[in-house]
Amino acid sequence: MLRESMHAQGSQVELAGVTKGFGADAGIPHAAALTAFTEAVVLREAARTESGRLALRAALGDAGLVDACATAAAFHGFVRIADAIGIPHYSSPGGDDLSGLREQAGINEFYRVQGDGALR
Amino acid sequence: MPQKAFSGTDLPVREDLAEAHRRAWAAIAAPGTWLSAARRVAVAAEIRRARDCAHCARIRAALSPEGVPGAHDTLGAVSPAEVELIHRVVNDPGRLSEKWSQAVLAAGLAEGEYVEIVGLIALVMMMDTFTRALGAADTPLPAPQPGEPSRYRPTGARRKAAWLPITEPEDATAADGPMYPSPKAGYIYRALSMVPQSLRDYWALASAHYLPGPAIYRFDQSVRAIARPQVELIAARVSALHQCAY
Numbered sequence: 001m002l003r004e005s006m007h008a009q010g011s012q013v014e015l016a017g018v019t020k021g022f023g024a025d026a027g028i029p030h031a032a033a034l035t036a037f038t039e040a041v042v043l044r045e046a047a048r049t050e051s052g053r054l055a056l057r058a059a060l061g062d063a064g065l066v067d068a069c070a071t072a073a074a075f076h077g078f079v080r081i082a083d084a085i086g087i088p089h090y091s092s093p094g095g096d097d098l099s100g101l102r103e104q105a106g107i108n109e110f111y112r113v114q115g116d117g118a119l120r
Numbered sequence: 121m122p123q124k125a126f127s128g129t130d131l132p133v134r135e136d137l138a139e140a141h142r143r144a145w146a147a148i149a150a151p152g153t154w155l156s157a158a159r160r161v162a163v164a165a166e167i168r169r170a171r172d173c174a175h176c177a178r179i180r181a182a183l184s185p186e187g188v189p190g191a192h193d194t195l196g197a198v199s200p201a202e203v204e205l206i207h208r209v210v211n212d213p214g215r216l217s218e219k220w221s222q223a224v225l226a227a228g229l230a231e232g233e234y235v236e237i238v239g240l241i242a243l244v245m246m247m248d249t250f251t252r253a254l255g256a257a258d259t260p261l262p263a264p265q266p267g268e269p270s271r272y273r274p275t276g277a278r279r280k281a282a283w284l285p286i287t288e289p290e291d292a293t294a295a296d297g298p299m300y301p302s303p304k305a306g307y308i309y310r311a312l313s314m315v316p317q318s319l320r321d322y323w324a325l326a327s328a329h330y331l332p333g334p335a336i337y338r339f340d341q342s343v344r345a346i347a348r349p350q351v352e353l354i355a356a357r358v359s360a361l362h363q364c365a366y
Contacts, residue, residue: 001339002352008339009349018356028349038354041253042361044171053255062131063345066254070137071344071351073250074329075358077242077322078308082366083213084205084238086221086283087307089365102365105356110363111215 003101019106030059034068041072083112126256133254140328141250141259144243147321149262153272154232154315155240157264162197163237164261166206167244169195176211185215201227202237209241214363221283232273232315235284239318243325250329270317277314287313301333308366330355 006013011027021039022031037052057065082089089112102108126133148164151157170176175190182188185208192207205224208216225234248258276291287296288310289303296316300309312319327333331351335343342348359366 002349002356005339005348005352011349013349017353019360021357022353026353028353029347030350031353034350034353035357037253038357039361041249042358044252049253050255053253057131060346063134066131066133066137067344067346068350068354069250069253070134070329071346071354072253072358073246074326075355075362076249077246077326077329079359079362079364079366080209080213080245081238081242081311081322082308082364083216083362084209084221084241085235085286085311086216086218087286087311087366088281105360107360107365110365112217112363113365115217 015101015104016106019109030056033059037068038072041069042076089113126251126254126259128251129254129256131254131256134328137328140325141247144247144321144325145259145262148240148243150265151267151269152236152315153270153317154230154236156269157267159198160236160240161261161264162195163202163206163240164244166195166198166203167210167241168248168258168261169193170207170210173207173211176207179208180212185212186220199228201225201229202233205229205234205237206241209238210245214365218283231279231284232271235312235315236318239312239315239322242322246325246329272316274314274316281307282311285314286310287316 002013002018003015006027013027017023017026022028022035024032028034033052033055037049037056040048040052053065056068060068107113148160149157152160155163170192173193175188175192178190179185179188192203194203198206201224204227208220221234225231251258274287274296275293277285277287278291279285287299289300289305292299292313297320299313299316299319309323312322331343335341339348342351344351
């Protein structure tokens with residue numbers, strides 16, 4: 001989804017940022033601030049979440065911050081459904097081969113992929 | 121029009137999103153498919169309890185999640201199998217396994233109960249993460265409503281592609297109610313389909329948080345107040361930090 005959204009804008013993204021974090025050079029406005037805030041929310045770090053919220057509010061405005069919070073929250077649901085129900089993780093909804101993308105993004109190092117022996 | 125719907129913050133929240141939260145809490149407070157309303161609200165309370173569980177912290181810190189000695193910090197209102205399901209899915213979802221899921225079922229949960237509880241975890245985690253990210257207070261848990269669970273199991277639900285049964289789009293029937301926007305709906309959409317009401321409750325909330333269905337594959341547009349690559353950066357980073365391979 002990230003790669004396709006960048007392609008739609010005529011840009012590319014370094015997919016290693018998915019697992020290593022995105023810096024200011026990612027080609028996405030406010031990528032570093034979005035990354036820092038997202039990490040703080042996931043790790044439930046209250047002080048970093050608050051400072052990140054202030055930074056993003058200044059950068060994105062009220063509505064932008066709300067939608068950043070909404071997106072981060074949405075994926076706290078998606079990941080739990082996917083991983084608790086154990087849906088297949090080795091293909092896209094369209095059945096495309098994602099092996100190259102997964103290697104670039106570092107996803108092949110994840111516990112479930114390693115455990116399944118499903119490096120496809 | 122943005123509304124102030126959450127206590128503890130002055131941030132204006134989209135009305136469709138605030139309404140989606142209200143509907144989700146009302147759904148949690150109603151009798152489910154396999155769980156009574158009281159049990160559903162007790163599950164919601166245990167989800168919040170799990171956030172500060174010391175045993176879960178030890179499991180997360182361990183190289184392997186298997187065999188870490190100790191017991192979960194629980195409110196004691198749900199069964200041990202439910203506690204294990206709730207705490208592990210809340211705190212370490214990226215290191216679950218099929219073997220673990222089958223052990224939870226063998227410990228005393230029916231498949232429908234398992235799927236319904238996972239749906240509740242997703243709802244509560246989504247809403248509580250949102251309010252905390254905003255700097256707002258947790259929404260108070262609702263009072264359980266009277267009534268009985270429907271105990272409806274789709275005739276087409278089968279265990280095949282996932283650890284738990286799924287009702288594939290081609291196996292869905294009219295009696296299941298509306299589930300799929302398209303017969304090509306991805307596995308993330310199908311995941312809760314053994315309990316159709318949980319699927320509907322989940323996607324009503326998730327669509328308001330992330331993107332409405334028709335917008336998901338329109339990569340050149342954004343229906344939110346941030347650009348689509350910004351949405352997807354957040355999505356990808358949250359998923360990676362959870363070690364979600366999907």
